[in-house]
């Protein structure tokens with residue numbers, strides 16, 4: 199079993215340290231760890247945010263665990279040199295088309311949600327976001343507009359193949375959890391969305407036992423705060439998923455606990471190849487001060503164990519240890535407590 | 551002074567009736583009203599959702615007051631015959647590039663917000679959404695993808711001229727209200743957004759006294775529920791504005807009270823030409839049963855009086871009457887009461 203660790207920028211390295219301690223404690227036999235550069239850290243060392251070495255390493259492992267990328271000092275660089283390009287590059291190059299983001303409120307932490315307790319308690323969804331298509335990866339550029347001024351343009355598109363693939367991922371998840379599937383689009387305006395909707399309806403025929411709804415993206419945003427209990431598995435394209443998954447995380451109210459998996463098509467000997475990362479960013483303002491909450495990183499590790507290494511049992515151990523550590527008071531500043539990064543890591547290890 | 555009334559579908563006609571009673575009660579001298587067909591109602595009578603007659607009428611008046619369009623029986627029609635196309639057609643044909651959607655919680659109705667009272671109370675923003683450009687109006691279609699399957703595509707774009715125009719609208723609003731301006735984009739991924747951001751920064755030079763922020767759309771959705779008090783005037787493109795303005799309305803919690811103005815460039819003798827409509831839809835399930843809340847429609851009329859007819863005083867009368875009617879208990883089912891459409895109209899008239 200091979201895992202690549204990419205700590206990245208800001209608080210990335212320190213939360214990665216804690217995840218690594220948890221991983222070590224599991225003593226998985228035959229596990230080899232690699233470490234690579236990514237983001238601003240990679241730009242400084244190699245002149246580019248996603249070095250060829252890192253990509254090569256990612257291609258030969260079973261899973262990638264990533265901290266965070268992003269550094270304000272890079273904001274003025276040309277677009278292709280900015281840290282975020284490393285994320286986009288990894289997704290595209292590794293074919294990580296399926297982004298899974300669970301959003302549910304942790305027991306005992308309902309009060310952190312900005313929503314009223316009644317709604318917050320019922321929030322329990324999985325967002326399945328397409329990650330390698332849409333307006334993110336279409337041609338784009340500047341040209342002269344009809345009136346002689348400049349114009350920025352981007353092509354949005356989805357093919358049936360792309361939609362089918364991610365739809366199957368979402369339908370399988372819905373079938374497994376017994377939840378309904380809600381597909382998000384803007385088919386009243388966009389041809390890309392109309393094809394999306396038509397294709398999802400086609401794929402639905404293979405899953406007669408999964409209840410399927412279609413909802414416009416504007417209404418989805420509205421319903422997500424109004425009545426989140428309506429949603430089980432939510433299927434979206436890349437752009438709408440970017441917005442809605444952050445919105446869902448905000449509704450949960452504890453971004454320092456939100457993990458994500460980005461899965462590819464490649465099957466490893468133990469599961470599906472994937473990249474795992476917390477959804478919080480690099481938080482440069484608190485980096486290096488033992489203030490970051492490492493739990494989202496540790497929960498990302500749990501997702502890795504489950505999806506890429508087929509280690510369901512270990513994944514549940516880690517998730518259980520996190521739950522118990524939280525219950526025992528290992529709350530970082532983001533959760534209204536004052537436990538430090540290392541202290542929270544210790545608490546999880548103690549519970550493991 | 552000339553106003554065109556377009557009642558449209560579902561609850562449109564009945565809420566329009568109440569707005570019309572309020573308008574009559576104001577006895578504006580020299581006012582001529584016209585009435586036209588739009589939406590499914592127009593499709594049934596003329597074979598198209600936006601008949602030439604309606605467009606002609608809209609072109610010769612100072613303002614258009616619209617009820618709602620949309621009818622489930624039209625869902626299977628070809629796209630260009632569906633009721634929503636009437637809205638898109640009116641916006642484009644009349645050059646209604648600036649959509650203004652105020653979102654703030656009404657005094658005494660904080661409890662309707664799905665957000666906790668603390669955050670809800672501080673929600674007070676104006677969303678300024680560009681309405682005639684972006685991926686809404688770019689070329690679109692289907693074509694063969696590289697792998698031989700079908701692909702849906704849409705072109706997203708903004709020219710400097712388009713961005714400048716809406717940016718000025720937003721900066722003027724921010725200057726007038728003394729609020730900060732937050733411009734929303736996805737400049738880390740989209741060229742359209744990068745041009746948007748560059749242009750907004752240019753325009754900002756004309757408004758040195760307005761504080762300006764830029765925020766990515768995913769983060770904007772997050773912050774909107776997390777800490778809505780950060781926002782004053784929010785400037786967005788057409789697509790992001792569609793999502794964020796519905797989200798903001800949902801955070802307010804009383805969609806039956808949300809009005810909107812869509813302004814064009816044409817100056818009338820009294821103000822700016824515009825179209826005004828409640829943001830709730832046609833609600834076919836409750837149509838014709840005296841269950842709809844007419845207040846959003848009446849508040850849209852107040853916006854019309856202010857922006858297109860220069861009747862600030864009358865606008866304030868209407869808004870004040872609505873406030874007092876609410877305080878006196880004229881609450882529709884959507885606000886937790888049981889007042890009927892006509893009854894709420896009566897209550898406003900009584901307060902006027």
Ligand SMILES: CC(C)[C@H](C(=O)O)[C@@H](O)C(=O)O
Pocket residue numbers: 282285286440738739768
């Ligand atoms: C950093 C950015 C390019 C990225 C995205 O938009 O996909 C991020 O917001 C995310 O959701 O992972």
Ligand SMILES: CC(C)[C@H](C(=O)O)[C@@H](O)C(=O)O
Pocket residue numbers: 386387416634637638792
């Ligand atoms: C009906 C639809 C085309 C429209 C839009 O997307 O603009 C609506 O959602 C709105 O916000 O007015």
